[in-house]
Amino acid sequence: MxxxxxxxxxxxxxxxxxxxxxxxxxxxxxxxxxxxxxxxxxxxxxxxxxxxxxxxxxxxxxxxxxxxxxxxxxxxxxxxxxxxxxxxxxxxxxxxxxxxxxxxxxxxxxxxxxxxxxxxxxxxxxxxxxxxxxxxxxxxxxxxxxxxxxxxxxxxxxxxxxxxxxxxxxxxxxxxxxxxxxxxxxxxxxxxxxxxxxxxxxxxxxxxxxxxxxxxxxxxxxxxxxxxxxxxxxxxxxxxxxxxxxxxxPLTHAVYLNQYFAQKGILAYKEQTGNPLSSALRAGVKRLNNPLLAAAKNKAFEIFPRLKSNLHYSMAYGNLDWTRTKAYAVGTMGNVYLNVRGREPEGCVEPDAYEATRDAVIAALRELIDPETQKPIFDFVYRREEIYNGDAVEDAPDVIGLIDGPYHVAAVDWRGANGAQKSVxxxxxxxxxxxxxxxxxxxxxxxxxxxxxxxxxxxxxxxxxxxxxxxxxxxxxxxxxxxxxxxxxxxxxxxxxx
Missing domain, CATH: 3.40.720.10 (Alkaline Phosphatase, subunit A)
Structure with missing residues (x-):
């Protein structure tokens, strides 16, 4: 050949x-x-x-x-x-x-x-x-x-x-x-x-x-x-x-960012006190994680394919009061979307209040401190246009927080609380x-x-x-x-x- x-x-x-x-x-x-x-x-x-x-x-x-x-x-x-x-x-x-x-x-x-x-x-x-x-x-x-x-x-x-x-x-x-x-x-x-x-x-x-x-x-x-x-x-x-x-x-700490936003008045829940349905869902999920029930869990997800997806969404966002929620976190890293009137289905942030609301979210992320180390959780916080450009920026999160540490942003609170070396x-x-x-x-x-x-x-x-x-x-x-x-x-x- x-x-x-x-x-x-x-x-x-x-x-x-x-x-x-x-x-x-x-x-x-x-x-x-x-x-x-x-x-x-x-x-x-x-x-x-x-x-x-x-x-x-x-x-x-x-x-x-x-x-x-x-x-x-x-x-x-x-x-x-x-x-x-x-x-x-x-x-x-x-x-x-x-x-x-x-x-x-x-x-x-x-x-x-x-x-x-x-x-x-x-x-x-x-x-x-x-x-x-x-x-x-x-x-x-x-x-x-x-x-x-x-x-x-x-x-x-x-x-x-x-x-x-x-x-x-x-x-x-x-x-x-x-x-x-x-x-x-x-x-x-x-x-x-x-x-x-x-x-x-x-x-x-x-x-x-x-x-x-x-x-x-x-x-x-x-x-x-x-x-x-x-x-x-x-x-x-x-x-x-x-x-x-x-x-x-290693990820050793969970950051319940939406709960933090609720404490800061940026996000609102429909029920601020104990929620029997949420408690029941959390208890059910914990039981499903029992190895003895793994087969039954997988069978349930097979019969009802969207069960886990709907469960995750319901736990993360199902109890939010969108009419009073100004911003919310999506994912496990630090992506935050504003709830803008005319852009989101139940947006409550008026377009002329967009920048002021975004400034408040940025300030809140920068103020979030690890109580053990007394250091900020987020190393950097950006507006989307500061780091992205192009036709798809309109779909980007409004605020992006970057973490360089052992922190995992949790959307759902399962706990029960709301050669030659070159220098280049x-x-x-x-x-x-x-x-x-x-x-x-x-x-x-x-x-x-x-x-x-x-x-x-x-x-x-x-x-x-x-x-x-x-x-x-x-x-x-x-x-x-x-x-x-x-x-x-x-x-x-x-x-x-x-």
Missing amino acids: TAITKPRVLVLGLDGATWTLLDPLLAQNKLPTLGKFIQNGTRSLLRSCIQPSSEQAWSAFATGKQNGKFGLYGFYQRSKNSYALEYINASHRRAATLWRILSARGKKCVVVNVPLTWPVEKINGALVSGLMTPGLHSEFTYPPELKNELLRELGEYIIDVDIERGETGGESLDELAARVKRMSELQTRAFEYLLDQNADWDFGMLVHRAWGGVINDCFAYLDQCNARLLEKYADENTTVIILSDHGFG VEPNLIDLAPTILQLFDEAIPDDMDGRVLNEFLSRSQLAEYAPALHFENKMDGEYSDAEQKEIEERLAGLGYLG
Whole structure:
């Protein structure tokens, strides 16, 4: 077979990896592949997006743009003209992905397990979707016939591991680690198979994922998977990029932000005293978390697919008095929406009082102090236009609080109360897409926000820009009731639901 001499780019993602986790493992020689890779290349911190969460961060990487252009601000977003929340997927993204741009320019791409790639898009090559895929019953591959081909070749496939089972099913950490490793092995084998089947590939990308108490053990295993991939596919014509989307750290404190807003007079409940229904719901949820009732709980969610979603929404927002609520928090990080008259269904903030109300919310977030440390909970608090720009800013939270500490914003109160080392400027996730295009000597769409990381490249050259690719997202990404239940289960297990 004729040797391939054209330039290639191989991207290996480690979801949630941070030097805080990796450096101790490197020092113990538990990541020899990554250690060798660093010795022969360059390492750096990589700045994530705001908020640093998988669905947003991998979209920032894939599009080379910030949130105000690709339009995603959390795993779920507010439905139009409603306070209800809906789960997002690739059909909600408003910008073209790197593999779509490369495909349009004749480059062959193989993409496996990148979060938020379902529903799958047509590319020149092969794609297997990742996080936010409903399940194996869905069309999770492009081309569609690849699904059965992979299942025949591998015998089985795992898109994601439901780590909630480790808490509610009596599963040990060793058993959880074994399942995560099995998932990673199957995904690595799928990637190898597709690279071999598409031998003339130009761009290949695989994202590895691991979580929680088994993350160190799993990273060591993933290092072995990467060793296999580098040995087989990384020759002198291949640029290899190993990157993460965001970091991981311990979450030891819950912040009941909407209760705090109620104390500050920013949010109001229909009933300020004891609520028998809320107490009953909390007691019921606690009983459902009993391992002995796990099977019954899962059966109930199977029979009534929207039960858990409705339960979560009812606990979080069902008792709010929207006519007196000026602002409320959504998600687990620090996204706050104002309740504006004419924009929200029962908005009470007059448009001419918008800025004054927003200033009050910002002041409240900045005044929120950890009673143990006497330090602010939120490191930074922004107005949306201070950090985002683009056509999708209108859907962004009005106020964004950033936390760099062990705090988890909880929407629901379940307690019962209401190479050679180089000195470089820190790169950003959005810089990778234009840099990869530069590696192919391809013009960079002029609406990308990222820059070319010439300081990392052996051959520096002036970037060439071209008009942005016309992009209209026509994908049908509506989840069925059953799919909604599966997505809810996975996100709850990963801690993305408050």
